[in-house]
Amino acid sequence: MVVRSPFLRTVRLGISSLLLHKLRSFLTTLGVLFGVASVIAMLAVGEGASEQAQEQIRQLGSQNVILRSVKPPEDQQSNQETRVLAYGLTDDDRARARLTFPGVRDVVPVMIIPEEVRHEDRMCRPRVLCTEPDYLSATGRVLQSGRFLSELDEQLEEPVCVLSFEVGRYLFPYESPIGRRVRVGSEYFEVVGILLPRVPIGQIPIDSGAEVSGDMMIPLASGRRMFGTTQVKMRSGSRDITEVDLHEMIINVERAVDVPMIADAARTMLDREHREKDWEVVVPLELLLRAEETKRIFNIVLGSIAGISLLVGGIGIMNVMLATVTERTREIGIRRALGAKRRHIVIQFLVETVVLSGFGGFAGVALGLAIPAVVEATAGMPTIVTPQAPTLAFLISVGIGVVFGLYPAWRAAHMDPVEALRHE
Numbered sequence: 070m071v072v073r074s075p076f077l078r079t080v081r082l083g084i085s086s087l088l089l090h091k092l093r094s095f096l097t098t099l100g101v102l103f104g105v106a107s108v109i110a111m112l113a114v115g116e117g118a119s120e121q122a123q124e125q126i127r128q129l130g131s132q133n134v135i136l137r138s139v140k141p142p143e144d145q146q147s148n149q150e151t152r153v154l155a156y157g158l159t160d161d162d163r164a165r166a167r168l169t170f171p172g173v174r175d176v177v178p179v180m181i182i183p184e185e186v187r188h189e190d191r192m193c194r195p196r197v198l199c200t201e202p203d204y205l206s207a208t209g210r211v212l213q214s215g216r217f218l219s220e221l222d223e224q225l226e227e228p229v230c231v232l233s234f235e236v237g238r239y240l241f242p243y244e245s246p247i248g249r250r251v252r253v254g255s256e257y258f259e260v261v262g263i264l265l266p267r268v269p270i271g272q273i274p275i276d277s278g279a280e281v282s283g284d285m286m287i288p289l290a291s292g293r294r295m296f297g298t299t300q301v302k303m304r305s306g307s308r309d310i311t312e313v314d315l316h317e318m319i320i321n322v323e324r325a326v327d328v329p330m331i332a333d334a335a336r337t338m339l340d341r342e343h344r345e346k347d348w349e350v351v352v353p354l355e356l357l358l359r360a361e362e363t364k365r366i367f368n369i370v371l372g373s374i375a376g377i378s379l380l381v382g383g384i385g386i387m388n389v390m391l392a393t394v395t396e397r398t399r400e401i402g403i404r405r406a407l408g409a410k411r412r413h414i415v416i417q418f419l420v421e422t423v424v425l426s427g428f429g430g431f432a433g434v435a436l437g438l439a440i441p442a443v444v445e446a447t448a449g450m451p452t453i454v455t456p457q458a459p460t461l462a463f464l465i466s467v468g469i470g471v472v473f474g475l476y477p478a479w480r481a482a483h484m485d486p487v488e489a490l491r492h493e
Contacts, residue, residue, distance in 0.1 A: 105433025426470025
């Protein structure tokens with residue numbers, strides 16, 4: 070207790086000196102306060118946006134290689150009134166991938182139907198996917214209720230469907246969709262299952278109408294029998310006829326380490342079998358690694374920008390403390406004359422700068438934790454505050470108080486006591 074008393078006395082003296090100029094002390098801490106708050110808030114927003122992007126990539130499946138049909142540019146099409154364009158992935162491509170690629174668990178076909186989905190007076194335009202039962206395991210989707218498409222549905226070409234949560238909630242807001250019928254174009258399908266959403270339920274709009282961003286799955290054989298592979302679009306007095314066997318193929322690989330090899334094999338096969346590049350290969354694993362690297366760079370940039378605010382706050386503290394040393398020259402001379410050593414003067418002024426920066430850092434942490442919550446509630450943007458961010462920001466603020474307080478403290482301690490006593 071005897072050892073701590075001088076230090077505690079110095080701390081009390083430093084705080085008392087700061088309280089003599091409350092407004093100046095408060096304004097001095099604002100630079101550190103906003104610097105710390107900006108560090109935490111910017112990192113939280115950046116972390117949330119990055120995590121959201123990475124989660125979307127993960128949902129595609131880190132052990133999947135996705136092949137997609139790509140419509141050729143308009144200038145490669147005919148200028149006739151009736152334009153017929155056949156492009157994209159074929160059933161032969163699927164057979165080759167399944168039979169020749171090593172380490173492939175399954176190749177899941179997907180055909181997309183550009184039709185409206187209706188129930189009574191409610192209409193929306195989700196993605197209508199014609200696919201097979203293995204789609205559920207390949208994509209990692211989870212059933213909420215009912216069942217998924219079965220092999221028997223595919224063999225018998227049954228008019229059944231599975232809705233995503235978003236579509237089911239919009240079309241059937243007050244009842245269970247299971248067992249009810251929905252209309253796709255002019256065809257009717259019975260709902261046999263509902264999938265859980267990919268995002269938290271609270272983030273899904275209740276009444277989003279035609280903008281529903283969900284899916285509807287029907288058996289591939291049923292989709293081909295009812296809608297065919299040919300789509301006709303009327304525009305500007307002409308007719309565009311497109312024929313696509315498959316809009317997408319999901320190659321599910323047994324081991325994640327084999328994903329790059331399968332992706333390269335898919336590119337080689339499609340380049341050899343297709344006369345023009347009417348396809349693309351998407352590798353979620355590569356996108357995920359790229360997103361993680363982008364996140365790291367993004368955090369460094371945001372942290373650097375926010376760190377500049379802390380630097381400005383530290384310069385403000387140094388400026389005020391230098392002015393304080395000048396104002397209190399006579400006080401310093403009296404303390405030295407009464408026996409105070411240089412280290413006592415250094416400690417006194419360091420305590421004052423650390424108190425200023427520490428208070429600013431503490432208030433900045435509180436504000437920095439509040440800003441992400443406000444952003445998430447008002448803008449709907451996801452934010453993530455990691456435990457390291459407020460801890461690191463607070464420690465940096467205290468460190469800035471020490472660094473920028475050293476010179477004013479050293480200057481005060483090295484004053485000539487006689488000259489200090491003469492100061493008016």
